[in-house]
Amino acid sequence: MQLEYIGAFQVVLGVLARFWPVWLAMAIVLVASFNFRKHLGLYGQLFDSGVGIAGVGICFFWLFTAIFAAKVAPFDPLSQIPVMKDALPGAIEPASKQVYLFGGDKLARDVFSRMVFGSQIVLIIAPAATAFALMVGITLGLPAGYYGGRIDSFLSFLANLVLAFPVILLFYLLVTPGIMDTPIPYAMAGVFFLFPIIFFSVLFYTRFKSRPERIYLLLGLTLLLGGWVYVGLVFNADPLGIISIDPNQLNIFVAVVFASSPGVFRIVRGLTMDIKTRDYVAAAQTRGETPWYIMLWEILPNARGPLIVDACLRIGYTTILLGTLGYFGLGLAPESPDWGTAIKDASRLLRSFIHPALPPTIALMSFVLGLNLLADALREQSMKD
Amino acid sequence: MLSFISRRLGTMALTMLCLTLVVFFLINLEPNLKKLAISQTKMRTTAEQLESWLQRNGYRQNFFVRYGQWLGVVQKQPNIDPATGQAVPRFRFCNEAAEPTYSGILQGDFGCSTKFKTPVATKLFPALGATGILMFWVLVTMVPISLLIGILAGMREGSRTDRTLSVASIATTATPEYVSGVIFTVIFASWLGWLNGSAASASQGITFYNFTLPVMTLAIYGIGYIARMTRASMVEVMTQQYIRTARLKGLSFGNVVVKHALRNALIAPFTVIMLQFPWLLTGVVIVEVMFRYQGFGYTLVEAAGNNDIDLLLGCSLVSVFIVLITQLISDVGYAYLNPRIRVQ
Numbered sequence: 008m009q010l011e012y013i014g015a016f017q018v019v020l021g022v023l024a025r026f027w028p029v030w031l032a033m034a035i036v037l038v039a040s041f042n043f044r045k046h047l048g049l050y051g052q053l054f055d056s057g058v059g060i061a062g063v064g065i066c067f068f069w070l071f072t073a074i075f076a077a078k079v080a081p082f083d084p085l086s087q088i089p090v091m092k093d094a095l096p097g098a099i100e101p102a103s104k105q106v107y108l109f110g111g112d113k114l115a116r117d118v119f120s121r122m123v124f125g126s127q128i129v130l131i132i133a134p135a136a137t138a139f140a141l142m143v144g145i146t147l148g149l150p151a152g153y154y155g156g157r158i159d160s161f162l163s164f165l166a167n168l169v170l171a172f173p174v175i176l177l178f179y180l181l182v183t184p185g186i187m188d189t190p191i192p193y194a195m196a197g198v199f200f201l202f203p204i205i206f207f208s209v210l211f212y213t214r215f216k217s218r219p220e221r222i223y224l225l226l227g228l229t230l231l232l233g234g235w236v237y238v239g240l241v242f243n244a245d246p247l248g249i250i251s252i253d254p255n256q257l258n259i260f261v262a263v264v265f266a267s268s269p270g271v272f273r274i275v276r277g278l279t280m281d282i283k284t285r286d287y288v289a290a291a292q293t294r295g296e297t298p299w300y301i302m303l304w305e306i307l308p309n310a311r312g313p314l315i316v317d318a319c320l321r322i323g324y325t326t327i328l329l330g331t332l333g334y335f336g337l338g339l340a341p342e343s344p345d346w347g348t349a350i351k352d353a354s355r356l357l358r359s360f361i362h363p364a365l366p367p368t369i370a371l372m373s374f375v376l377g378l379n380l381l382a383d384a385l386r387e388q389s390m391k392d
Numbered sequence: 393m394l395s396f397i398s399r400r401l402g403t404m405a406l407t408m409l410c411l412t413l414v415v416f417f418l419i420n421l422e423p424n425l426k427k428l429a430i431s432q433t434k435m436r437t438t439a440e441q442l443e444s445w446l447q448r449n450g451y452r453q454n455f456f457v458r459y460g461q462w463l464g465v466v467q468k469q470p471n472i473d474p475a476t477g478q479a480v481p482r483f484r485f486c487n488e489a490a491e492p493t494y495s496g497i498l499q500g501d502f503g504c505s506t507k508f509k510t511p512v513a514t515k516l517f518p519a520l521g522a523t524g525i526l527m528f529w530v531l532v533t534m535v536p537i538s539l540l541i542g543i544l545a546g547m548r549e550g551s552r553t554d555r556t557l558s559v560a561s562i563a564t565t566a567t568p569e570y571v572s573g574v575i576f577t578v579i580f581a582s583w584l585g586w587l588n589g590s591a592a593s594a595s596q597g598i599t600f601y602n603f604t605l606p607v608m609t610l611a612i613y614g615i616g617y618i619a620r621m622t623r624a625s626m627v628e629v630m631t632q633q634y635i636r637t638a639r640l641k642g643l644s645f646g647n648v649v650v651k652h653a654l655r656n657a658l659i660a661p662f663t664v665i666m667l668q669f670p671w672l673l674t675g676v677v678i679v680e681v682m683f684r685y686q687g688f689g690y691t692l693v694e695a696a697g698n699n700d701i702d703l704l705l706g707c708s709l710v711s712v713f714i715v716l717i718t719q720l721i722s723d724v725g726y727a728y729l730n731p732r733i734r735v736q
Contacts, residue, residue, distance in 0.1 A: 058559070164403075168410055171719075173711045175674045175689075179696035179704075180415065185423030327568040334570045334678065335693070347570070354574050354682060361578045368571045376566035383562060 010090070013097045013106060021097075021108050022119070028075040033067050049315070052388045059384030065377025069370075072123055073130040080120035081105045084344040087115045096362050112349075112363040113356060114342075121344040122366040128345040129374070132256070133325040136263040137318060140325075142203045143264065144271025145314075149302040151272070152279025163276070166269035174266055174328065175335075181262040182338040192258045197241045199264050204233035213300040259338040263328055267321060274317055278310040285309075312389040319382035323375040330371055346371045397724060404716045408709070415708045416459050419701050425451055427699045432506065462503065462705065464496025486511050497709065503702030507694055512706045515691060520710065523676055523687035525598065526606060530672065534611040534618070535665060541615070542622020542661065547649055549627045558623065564616030569678040573609040580605060590684050606683045610675050614668050618661055625660040629653045659729045666722030670715045 013021070023030075040063075044051035053059035072079060082088075082105065091100055091111035096118075098107045109118040151162040169177075186192060211225040239250030240257065252260070282288065283306060291301045332338050333347020334354075341348065346367040353364035429442040429451075446452050450461075450469070460466030469492050486504035495501040502512035545557035567575075580587040588602040629635065630653060638648045677689030684690070688707070695703035 164407075168407055171407055171411060171670075171712055171715045173670055173673045173677075173715065175677045176415075176692065176696075176708050176711055179692070180418040183424075185421060185427065186418075188423050189421055191418075191421075323566065330568060330570060331674070331678065335681075350570055350574060354570070354577075357574065357577050357582060361582050364574045364578065368574050372567050372571050375568075376563055379562045379566050380559075383558075 010098045018097045028078045029071040032071045058380050062381030069374045073126040076123050076127050080123040082117040082120040084121045084124040091115045109366045110362040118363050122370050124344045125346045133322050137322045139264045140268040142206050143268040145275050146202050146206050148272040148275025152276040166272045169269045195261045200237050210303050282306045316382050316386045319378050323378035411712050462496050464498035467492040502706045505703040507698040507700040512703050516706050519688045519691040529607045530610045534614050538615040538618035541619040546623035546626025561616035561619040564612050569675045572612050573682045606679045610679050621664040622661045626657040629657040663722045663726050666718045669718040
């Protein structure tokens, strides 16, 4: 059967039109932020430079695409419509009269919808894994830098051990179907997911320990919420059944956190060693504050600038890592619409069809570029102060 | 200096020991052994037969004994066929001594590759050689280009050249190999037809036609990073007093840059370039798989994909060694290049 096509210009128009919820949300958020930029602190200062605006814009674009994916994508990312196999961009699907804007892939799925839904996977895993890596790195890096000595040597040795592993080898060892039969990923998840709970408990305890009415509330909330998420993620036994994670995704998550937390550790350690020589730290020590109070409430807030910049870069890097995993077919399900898997599938067939390869590559590149631009603008702004 | 290097070498040996132990543990997990047994017995075998195969070939010995055997500090026992009482090698494509011997990594015996049906050494070292050629060309293109970009951008901070080059280098760091590889293949192989989208023929002979795409893909990711580091270093040097002095005594701008700024600005990028090797290693794996170039990365993926225990162990040993040795070189080189930093 002969497929009908629409022209290139109409494809562009169609793509722009499909993204309408994204444009709307972006317009609201960007106009609002631009008008109130004087009151928004560091985030508001981003709107002073072109690089910053571009970075914020690209990041918001992908954020809203992920949120409104179901509205933006015309087709289901997994459903196959046989007649559309390897259809070129702009082919009209006969049954629904909808258009395969970027064509169909070798399994007759809509490339455009897969790209849109792929953003969901990336935008959930990458920031979450980065957040956990930050927690682990901060909780271990602060004491290593503050106390020095034995603790520092031991933790640094461990960090260097992980850093000496080539990432790809680490993934080939840690993200395999076989390892899911062993308790290793769950044990690692059990250790890593403990860190946020420890971090927040110590954070609140050191600050409010002389104010019982606040401390019990905050500690109780931390333990309750943390414990709930912990039980749901590690043991997959959430009593309410809301929080659950696919074993595959848990495995990827753990591997990515494992690979990127030593980097955070090193940065936090270096910053702590620098900041602990400052006068305000000496003042806090003279006041008789506990070491953990000084670390969490004196040193950490003053290290936030470089950490925010690093977090932005690291989300981008995690996105690249996720793509690498997808590219080697590790961890994620083979039909998963994430960008790395899509690039892998398409790159095998580049000789015959190039159109399924381009949307995921450009999506991944633009998202990482947006984060890097954001990090660059943040760095420029924090240097000005 | 000597004690510094020897201490670093000691730490390095300890790190390698720990890492190989971890790798050895992860590779010898029960599911992996099962897979190996299934692939080696070839027939549809029962669970008992698999178990007896593992037992017979020594995979059921104590973990540390086996690690010691692999390392070469514990004697390897020959496999005695219970029927004939004769020693038979574990895998028919590798020779094994008939009496107990020390033969492990320390003796230079890397074991036996079950995927390629040959001793690991005969597969691994040619592959490393092939990757070495690739790396050589990558460094030859990457280093001069990135240094040039960094110096041009950092020479006059905030100028239009600086802005353009900085954004360009941010863009290349945002482009991982599997993205740039696809884009370059689409442009240069599918669309323009200038270059070959596969480097499989490069094993026989390297030509511009089949080798440019892999080199380009690998180089582009590193260029941005090194260029940014060079730029930062150059910007810092250009604000120094001695540069102002040189300008004030009437030297031309170009002369100041070449004679006074360059030498000092290139110390930091040296470290960065050395530390780039671990990243290049991941890139090498991606690029070699993408362009089907039979090098180290390709071997690693084949070993991991086919559960080839000894080969994968050999690969990890080599890659960990490369990472650690480049770290050492970068530290020593930094101290050597920068007289202000004295090793304590």
